[in-house]
Amino acid sequence: MKKGRSAVITGNWKMYKTIEEAVSFVETLSPLIADSQVQVYLAVPFTAIYPAAEKVQGLKSPIVIGAQNMNDASEGAFTGEIAAKMLIDAGAKFVILGHSERRHQYGETNELVNKKVKRAISDGLQPVLCIGESESQKEKNETEQVLRTQILESLEGVERDKLSAIILAYEPVWAIGTGKVADPQDVEKEHRLCRSIIAEKWGDDIAQQVIIQYGGSVKPENASELLDIEDVDGLLVGGASLSPQSFSEIINICKGKLQ
Ligand code: PGA
Numbered sequence: 001m002k003k004g005r006s007a008v009i010t011g012n013w014k015m016y017k018t019i020e021e022a023v024s025f026v027e028t029l030s031p032l033i034a035d036s037q038v039q040v041y042l043a044v045p046f047t048a049i050y051p052a053a054e055k056v057q058g059l060k061s062p063i064v065i066g067a068q069n070m071n072d073a074s075e076g077a078f079t080g081e082i083a084a085k086m087l088i089d090a091g092a093k094f095v096i097l098g099h100s101e102r103r104h105q106y107g108e109t110n111e112l113v114n115k116k117v118k119r120a121i122s123d124g125l126q127p128v129l130c131i132g133e134s135e136s137q138k139e140k141n142e143t144e145q146v147l148r149t150q151i152l153e154s155l156e157g158v159e160r161d162k163l164s165a166i167i168l169a170y171e172p173v174w175a176i177g178t179g180k181v182a183d184p185q186d187v188e189k190e191h192r193l194c195r196s197i198i199a200e201k202w203g204d205d206i207a208q209q210v211i212i213q214y215g216g217s218v219k220p221e222n223a224s225e226l227l228d229i230e231d232v233d234g235l236l237v238g239g240a241s242l243s244p245q246s247f248s249e250i251i252n253i254c255k256g257k258l259q
Pocket of ligand 1: 171177178215216218238240
């Protein structure tokens with residue numbers, strides 16, 4: 001983490017938790033992180049957005065509620081889909097886009113992710129844009145090319161003054177949900193690379209402001225080492241965000257690292 005740049009820890013619940021479980025999680029987590037200096041985002045299932053956002057407001061908790069996906073259109077005949085405006089209406093402030101589970105299991109391309117990023121921004125949701133190489137791409141030494149293409153294509157045409165509000169999440173696909181966290185030296189290298197790709201295209205001033213999170217098997221045991229890396233401005237946490245105890249431990253590890 002770097003002094004002066006804000007930090008965000010995001011929990012990605014994926015397809016877990018009912019409304020009741022979500023509300024009780026927020027109630028339990030809030031006092032555990034009361035004096036944390038980091039921003040805490042929680043990407044909950046669609047059904048839990050409204051009740052979780054209401055609970056957060058009622059508790060005056062700093063937790064920010066968001067979604068895990070959305071459609072790229074503003075509205076229309078798209079059975080089963082959800083629009084950015086509907087998420088905002090329910091209380092979402094951000095949306096995870098281009099998660100590897102969406103890219104690999106639902107065929108999302110950089111082109112579609114780019115449309116979603118632009119729609120989220122124009123309708124008022126902050127994107128948390130996920131990128132990352134697969135195991136075979138890593139083995140073939142294609143990581144740099146993959147990250148470059150994902151960043152440039154997913155952010156193509158986004159107005160320069162909107163870029164600094166985007167959170168980038170570097171998540172090596174082989175590290176997600178596997179318990180295999182990336183080597184800190186590799187994380188350092190890839191985060192520096194992501195920032196330099198942004199700097200080359202949009203300028204160093206923008207690159208220095210963009211928050212770049214690491215994601216993939218983050219646990220309380222490895223969070224500190226990851227957060228000590230200068231270009232790691234937070235974490236995207238899947239499995240370990242499902243328990244208030246492990247998620248709060250990760251959040252509280254940030255305490256002091258920002259000063
Ligand atoms: P994980 O998931 O922490 O369970 O590896 C991370 C993610 O999918 O965002």
